Amino acid sequence: MEEFTGSYNYWIVALSIFIASFAAYSALDLTSRVIHSTGWKRRIWLYVGSFVMSLGIWSMHFVGMVAFQMDMPMIYDQWLMILSFAAAYIGSFIAFFTINLKSRLNNRRLITAGLFMGASISAMHYIGMAAMEGMTISYDYALFSLSILVAVIAxxxxxxxxxELALMEASPKLFLYKMLSAVLMGIAISGMHYIGMNAASFSGEMDHVHTGGIDLTTTAIIVSAFIVMIQCFFVVGAFTDRQLASQSALLSDNEHRYQSLLDHSIDAIFTTDLHGNFTKMNKSGSKLIGIPEYKWKNVSLASVFSGEEMDHVSYQFRKVVSEEKPSSFDSIIHSKDQAVHLNTTLIPMYLGSELEGIHGIVRDISAQVEAEEEIHAIAYTDQLTGLPNRRYFVNKIEKTLAVADGKTVLFFLDLNRFKMINDSLGHSVGDLLLKGSAKRLQECLGETAVLARLGGDEFTILLPVVEHDGYPTQVAESIIKAFDKPIHVLGHSLYTSLSIGIAVAPEDGITSDELMKHADIAMYTAKSRSKSNYAYYHASLSLKTETMLKLEQELKQGIANDEFFLVYQPQISCVQRNIVGVEALVRWKTQSGTIKNPGDFIPLSEETGLIIPLGEAILDMACSQAKKWEQAGTPIQISVNLSPKQFQSDDIVDYVAATLHRYNLSPTLLELEVTESMTMDHMDRSIDILNKFRDLGVSLSIDDFGTGHSSLSYLKEFPIQRLKIDRSFIKDIHSDAKTEKITSAIIAMGRHLNLSITAEGAETAEQVSYLEDHHCSDIQGFYFSKPLSPEEIEANYFMNKKNSSVSS
Incomplete structure (x- = not known):
């Protein structure tokens, strides 16, 4: 026997390594399909992956043997070759099955799989070596063992x-990792093969010829190409399956998302066929309408909607089908015995280019509708009385005038004595009085009339239909008569009345602004006549109103430009006939140089509220003058009248104190005059304010005594020092016995109460003599002096104080 040696064809060696690496990549790719598949597909990919891996290992061994060239032809036993492939397949299958169990891969399973895979690679190699016929092979056991160890570790x-790579997301980096891993595995498999080949020694007979075997030298390249093609086929199959699985997963996710949208949407979502029969309805829709989900198949629109709503919905549905455009509309259904407001959107649903059905989304907007109605009520309703408010009323006037073909009448009503009742009895009583008044007014009106509250104690009435010319007068008189009876509120029987202004369209205006303005002017005319009356508007009233507005503007400018000045009327002692005080009286010198008396502007200033800044200016000028006279050594007390609005203001005491402080004026030099009427509305508050004035050191007097709510009780309660008898009593003192007796009684009462008594309006010697005889304290009137300027006061009364007695 001869020992054979051989050499390697390195091109074929490189081909064997490529086949091993490509097989490893194919197996890696297929392994991921095993991990990401389930059921029968998982089993198929397990078989295919094992087959591709074993085929790659076997083909690498086959090509690697071809790469080893010896002097004699290499013939293989075909059954042992088949057995070697079977060993590779069984080991690969067991290894892949072990690592692809559902639970996470642990070291135990990894070692088991590695041993089986390494054993299958080794078995395949050495069975393939044994398949060589006519050859005796002996092994170096160190290299033999190393080859097996390399196979297991690899x-x-x-x-x-x-x-690890099968669990990663697809990316270019993952592809690179797969390539590197495949090359590493290919080198490891090839390394095991070539270590095993290096461990073998071959010997045999050169003349021993075998027949019937496989000569692989001429077919190595073809077999390699065929193996690669098979592996490519499976790789492409795995790629295709991955794409299909990805698309399937995407479709499944979309389906789940859509189903989740249907199940969890707060809106009703449905589909219908082109005839209006439901094919699907989600849970929200079933709950909203009250029909279980499983019963919606072939339910028609008529089963949900009825009457006019059905006609409306059917029209919208046919419109969407015919025009193939979405439509959104509102509707109402009755579910569980209550009206449900819905907003419905219908959308054409296509299959390809063909209209298949209608997709619908329905939202319950009942809460929104209710909120809108509440907002509308807040915007157009008076919250106290429930009547329409100004905004609603103005809109109603405009709409009525736009379509009116006859007369339209507007009433402007003001509730008399409301402020007094509201201030004296409290706002709760005032609110109930307004509600009671609204109810009584409503009872006086017909169905077509519109009653509204503009605010405060002002109401308006619109008569869009005038039955005859005298109809507005009848309505006004019936309202006035209705208020002859008291309104009972919290135990109080409250009497009030109305002043009514009436404007008629189109004669008195053709817009809401004109009518309301003119009715308001007429109302003030009615109020000026009596406290329970009505008046129709006519053009002359506007002229008067415009004059008043012009005067009001001039009054504002006059206050701002310091056009007002004071004159002073002396108060003369009845005992010593000397000056004991002066009363400050305001005059207005306009820009034209005209001097206006208080009667020309005080009523308007009271009405407009300008009396507050005007009164402050008067008090300021009086204190300034008192300080000048004090510094000149001729101190004298100045009396200043307070208006009702001044007296009722919250900061009147603070303002008086601040003015005294500003001029560093002794409070004994200031006397404040109030009327009986202004102190009677709020007795407790009036007493409190007067006491605060006395705490300042200011003197107090009651002006025009005897003309107001004269009461002996308030003379006891009020901290006053003086009574001023109204000039009306002094005027008739010698012509009317009753007047004479009242005057003497006032003087006597004042003396007994230790009050100073000043008589206003004394113009004759007889009047002065009478007052002196009855021991009146002081006299103020034209008998002694008209109102004088500060310079005239100084010249007539202060220049010669030693001879200061006064004669007529």
């Missing part, structure tokens, strides 16, 4: 990498 490493 298998474990490759299987671990296969599992």
């Amino acid at each position: 298998s474990m490493t490759a299987l671990k990498m296969f599992c």
Whole structure:
């Protein structure tokens, strides 16, 4: 026997390594399909992956043997070759099965799989070596053992990498990792083969000829190409399956998302055929309408909607089908005995280019509708009385005028005495009075009339239909008569009345602004006549109103430009006939140079509220003048009248204190005059304010005593020092016995109460003599002096104080 030696064809060696690497990549790719598949597909890919891996290992061995060239032809036993392939397949299958169990790969399973894979590679190699006929092979056991160890370690490493990479997301980096892993596995498999070949020694007879075997030298390249083609086929199959699986997963995800959308949507979502029969409805829709999900098949629109709503929905449905355009609309259904407001969107649903059905989305907008109605109520309803408010009323006037073909009448009503009742009895009583008044007004009106509350104690009425010319007068008189009876509120029987202004369209205006303005003007005319009256508007009223507005503007400018000044009327002692004080009286010198008396502007200033800044200016000028006279050594007390609005203001005491402080004026030099009427509305508050004035050191007097709510009780309660008898009593003192007796009684009462008594309006010697005889304290009137400027006061009364007695 001869010992044979051989050499390697390195091109074929490189081909064997490529086949091993490509087989490893194919197996790696197929392994991922095993991990990501389930059921029968998982088993198929397990068989295919094992086949491709074993085929790659076997083909590498086959090509590697061809690469080893000896002097004699190499003939193989075909049954042992088949057995070697079977060993490779069984080991690969067991290894792949072990690593692809559902549970996470652990070291125990990895070692088991690696041992089986390494054993299968080794078995395949050495059975293939044994298949060589006419050859005696002996082995170097160190290299023999090393080859098996390399096979096991390489298998474990490759299987671990296969599992880790199969779980990664697809990316260019993953492809690179797969390539590197496949090359490593290919080198490991090839390394085991060539270590095993190096461990073998071959011997035999050169003249021993065998027949019937396989001569692989001429077919190595063809077999290699065929093996690669098979592996490519499976790789392409795995890629295709991956794409299909990805698309299937995407479709499945989309289906799950869509189903999740249907199941969890708060809106009703449905589909119908082109005849309006439901084919599907989600849970929200079933709950909303009250029909279980499984019963929606072939339910028609008529089963959900009825009457006019069905006609409306059917029209919208036919419109979507015919025009093939989406449509959105609102509708109402009755579910569980209550109306449900719906917003429905219908969308054409296509299969390819053909209209297949209608997709619908329905939202319950009942809460939104209710909120809108509440907002509308807030925007257009008076919250206290429930009547329409100004915004609603103005819109109603405009709409009525736009379509009116006859007369339209507007009433403007003001509730008399409301402020007094509201202030004295409290806002809760005032609110109930307004509600009661609204109810009583409503009872006086017909069905077509519109009653509204503009705010405060102002109401308006619109008569869109006027039955005859005298109809507005009848309505006004019936309203006034209705308020002759008291309104009972919380135990109070409250009497009030109405002042009504009436404007008629189109004579008095053709817009809401014109009518309301003119009715308001007429209302103030009615109020000026009496506290329970009505008046129709006419053009002359506007002229008067425009005059008043012009005067109001001039009054504002006059206050701002310091056009007001004070004159002072002396108060003369009845005992010593000397000056004991002066009363400050305001005058207005306009820009034209005209001097206006208080009667020309005080009523308007009271009405407009300008009396507050005007009163502050008067108090400021009086204190300034008092300080000048004090510094000149001729101190004298100045009396200043407070208006009702001034007295009722919250900061009147603080303002008086601040003014005294600003001029460093002794409070004894200031006397404040209030009327009986202004102190009677809020007795407790009035007493509190007067006491605060006395705490400042200011003197107090009651002006025009005897003309208001005269009461002996308040003379006891109020901290006053003086009574001023109204000029109306002094005027008739000698012509009316009752007046004379009242005057003497006032003087006597004042003296007994230790109050100073000042008589206003004394113009004759007889009046002065009478007052002196009845021991009146002081006299103020034209008998002694008209109102004078500060310079005239100084010249007439202060220049010669030693001879200061006064004569007429």
